[in-house]
Amino acid sequence: MTEPPHGAGDTLSEILRLQTEFQGRMVDETLRYLRRVQGMFEPHSPGTVLRPDAPDALAVTVPVGGRTSVQLDVENRQRVHTALAAVLTPLVGDDGTTWFVDADARPAFRLLAPAEQARVTVRLRVPADVPPGLYRGLVTLRGLHPAGVPLEVTVTEVVA
Structure with a gap:
């Protein structure tokens, strides 16, 4: 078995650290986006009234x-x-x-x-x-x- 070249382990750990950091940010941004979308679909504020000046239909x-x-x-x-x-x-x-x-x-x-x-x-x-x-x-x-x-x-x- 051969030893990895000097510094290869450091490079691999740096790639793993960066990938983990990226995945964490991706989860945060995805959840932030989903909260915005959810607010767009059912944001009913209490006491909201609609009285259209239109016939029944x-x-x-x-x-x-x-x-x-x-x-x-x-x-x-x-x-x-x-x-x-x-x-x-x-x-x-x-x-x-x-x-x-x-x-x-x-x-x-x-x-x-x-x-x-x-x-x-x-x-x-x-x-x-x-x-x-x-x-x-x-x-x-x-x-x-x-x-x-x-x-x-x-x-x-x-x-x-």
Whole structure:
């Protein structure tokens, strides 16, 4: 058996030390990131109230293959900041057809100060293969209103 060259053991221990330090930092940063993400998905502040100046349900009509948007004005009526993140649930038709909507909300995420108002716009696209009909779902406002605001989308035939 031969002895490792002089200093090889020191190099190996240094590599092991650096790798251990890197792994420790990686765990800390990962946990910090996950805490931020968790706060974005369910940050319900106590006493948060949402009173939209809208009818019982937001309603839009759009042709197959078309695009549309809905807007909702919200206000943070509490004494603390709260996060706002709008998400659209899958829409379900009267015949049971479930449509996982290609939608995006603007702003995707926002921190609202006390008494601050914001307008949320949810844009959605109707694929060409969605059957015409009435679809119902919710615009959930994570951070403000966990129950969501009802949304009704009437998909019509394309008029030539």
